[in-house]
Amino acid sequence: MSLIHLGSDLAQEAIDNTKLSHAERHELISEAISPIAEFVDRNSLYIDEELGAHCVALFMGVEDIGDAPESEREQLTREYYKSRSETFRMIKEDSGVAEINKLFRSINRPRITSPVIERIRYLRREQKK
16 A cells, blocks of 8 residues: 555656656656565565556556647546555455454444535545446
């Protein structure tokens, strides 16, 4: 999870920094992918093979977003963000964290709400449409 977060920072730089050349963006994305690939290889006994492959491939192609026509960039960026969100969800599910959180909620039944939290929930529902 932490390597995906670090890679996300590099991918964001590749997306946002319009001054970078394609080669510089490619180098940034390679810096994001290499540690994930090494981690997946070293921990293959504990990591689901398909999830590991997905994590390694997550940032592939992000360097090309800057070269895409303006009309396609927003869609490509949205697709990357959606894939990244799915990656976080799958990691939580594969690690058991998602189930543990459900169990804790069922035992504790916390009432977690605020205007900010309600807005986040609303945006998540809208995003799933």
